[in-house]
Amino acid sequence: MTPMKEDYIKIIFELGGTERKISNKEIALGLDVAAGSVTEMITKLVEEKLVIHEPYAGITLTQLGHQLAIELVRKHRLWETFLVDDLKYEVADVHSEAEVLEHQTSDKLADALYDFLGKPKFCPHGGVIPDENGDYPESSNIVLADIEDGQEITITRIIDNHDLLTYLHNLGVSANTKVIVLRHEPFEGPVIVKRLADETEISISFKAAHNIFVQ
Amino acid sequence: MTPMKEDYIKIIFELGGTERKISNKEIALGLDVAAGSVTEMITKLVEEKLVIHEPYAGITLTQLGHQLAIELVRKHRLWETFLVDDLKYEVADVHSEAEVLEHQTSDKLADALYDFLGKPKFCPHGGVIPDENGDYPESSNIVLADIEDGQEITITRIIDNHDLLTYLHNLGVSANTKVIVLRHEPFEGPVIVKRLADETEISISFKAAHNIFVQ
DNA sequence: AATTATTTTTAGGTAGTCCTAACTTAAATA
DNA sequence: TATTTAAGTTAGGACTACCTAAAAATAATT
Ligand SMILES: [Mn+2]
Ligand SMILES: [Mn+2]
Ligand SMILES: [Mn+2]
Ligand SMILES: [Mn+2]
Numbered sequence A, B: 001m002t003p004m005k006e007d008y009i010k011i012i013f014e015l016g017g018t019e020r021k022i023s024n025k026e027i028a029l030g031l032d033v034a035a036g037s038v039t040e041m042i043t044k045l046v047e048e049k050l051v052i053h054e055p056y057a058g059i060t061l062t063q064l065g066h067q068l069a070i071e072l073v074r075k076h077r078l079w080e081t082f083l084v085d086d087l088k089y090e091v092a093d094v095h096s097e098a099e100v101l102e103h104q105t106s107d108k109l110a111d112a113l114y115d116f117l118g119k120p121k122f123c124p125h126g127g128v129i130p131d132e133n134g135d136y137p138e139s140s141n142i143v144l145a146d147i148e149d150g151q152e153i154t155i156t157r158i159i160d161n162h163d164l165l166t167y168l169h170n171l172g173v174s175a176n177t178k179v180i181v182l183r184h185e186p187f188e189g190p191v192i193v194k195r196l197a198d199e200t201e202i203s204i205s206f207k208a209a210h211n212i213f214v215q
Numbered sequence C: 001a002a003t004t005a006t007t008t009t010t011a012g013g014t015a016g017t018c019c020t021a022a023c024t025t026a027a028a029t030a
Numbered sequence D: 001t002a003t004t005t006a007a008g009t010t011a012g013g014a015c016t017a018c019c020t021a022a023a024a025a026t027a028a029t030t
Helices: A003-014 A024-031 A035-047 A063-085 A091-104 A107-116 A162-171 B003-014 B024-031 B035-047 B063-085 B091-104 B107-116 B162-171
Strands: A051-054 A058-061 A152-158 A178-184 A191-195 A201-204 A212-214 B051-054 B058-061 B152-158 B178-184 B191-195 B201-204 B212-214
Touching: A003 A024, A003 A035, A003 A058, A003 A063, A003 A091, A024 A035, A024 A058, A035 A051, A058 A063, A063 A091, A063 A107, A091 A162, A091 B091, A152 A162, A162 A201, B003 B024, B003 B035, B003 B058, B003 B063, B003 B091, B024 B035, B035 B051, B058 B063, B063 B091, B063 B107, B091 B162, B152 B162, B162 B201
Parallel strands: none
Antiparallel strands: A051 A058, A152 A178, A152 A212, A178 A191, A191 A201, B051 B058, B152 B178, B152 B212, B178 B191, B191 B201
16 A cells, blocks of 8 residues: 555545445546546555446446545544644644644554544544544534525534645634634525634635535 | 765764775775775775875765765754654654765755754754854763763764664653663673663663763 | 547556675784 | 675666556546
8 A cells, every 4th residue: 555545545534435336537636646546546445445446437446446545534634633733833734744643553552542632523624524434423414505594503623734724714714613604606606605713704705605514 | 965975974974984994995984885995985985185195094074075965964853853853753763764865965945944943953862953154062982881870961973873773762861861881791791780760770781871871 | 420528447667675696805813 | 916705786687666659548638
């Protein structure tokens, strides 16, 4: 196993590769590599029984691949939690550090971190952290953009992207923020919400509202 | 820069490559690679102005190489400190984790760790941790084996080797332990010391006594 | 249905790090 | 000094993960 192979497995998982076929192109875009490189790597991952590949149709994770992905996501999110909770990082800055540390994290180290952090359930942007056994509850995949006007909801998770997190940080929006959806402006305009804590109205771009998960 | 290049620089430093010429063989033994691989890598490090190589004579670090080595040692020892102080690792078990984490540690992360740990001066086996500027005090290089009988000394540092640290842990000897040297047995026999804390006599092998630094 | 566009695969190369085996240089011994 | 042994370098090759460009397959459009 190598860091790059692990990142391939992880992105297939994050793109939904346990339930649907992921295309070569999605992986190439996600990892910023050439399509030919994806085909080549997928061939190796097939040999290692981590993915199933139907040529020209798509790629899915095997049980083994799924398990590996869960372990990686766990390590990634444990590091993010440590960086924010203990090292005073900004939420927007932790992803890139975690992206490399995750590959150098033994199971023993992950478990020790998990205990040290107090067995956290969520990473700083709301992602679920699997437990020692890789078990994790399903998290909401309802997106802010799809909530009807007037509904009161809690933001549970934000897609882990630096620019997005910085944008939302500046708006004062993060995981656990409670808001009422006031209206959706037309032509892919922003979603206007009111933060319950201080009654402030906030305008969240159409694109951002598709990357914010709510309950 | 790659992890392997960094490990080459680090071992040259640890072997004393700022003051004397290090041989190809020492590096090959230290990193467990073939002599030919060392020559090849050294050629690249010369191009990058990290080392100076006199063919058949030896290898030394440049100023730049020295600086890089210090940064690596600092990151390595900060991780070791974190693992022991916060994650409850055994001293003997931290080296291998630190050996890989050090290469994935940004300067920002190192500084954040340093602050979190309370600006520690020593790693768990007594190595000096350079500060934010790479400054560090000279540490003793007097070895237990060379202390005369009757002298009272403090163990300051132990060479970072798993087997050695385990051996000494079982004997109840670690950095900061104070002892009186009682005698040196002949024919490369053990050094017999008395631990001041509990008046226990301890027999430390000839080889181990050459890997324990004292003040 | 034919054409065009997109996606995927295949083929051929590069760069980094390692290896073994052969050769060269230096050091030790006789 | 001659010979042997040890250490270091060079040569040739393997393996991984990437690339670009060409070819093949599939999907979309006219
Ligand atoms: Mn992340
Ligand atoms: Mn990663
Ligand atoms: Mn160490
Ligand atoms: Mn290392």
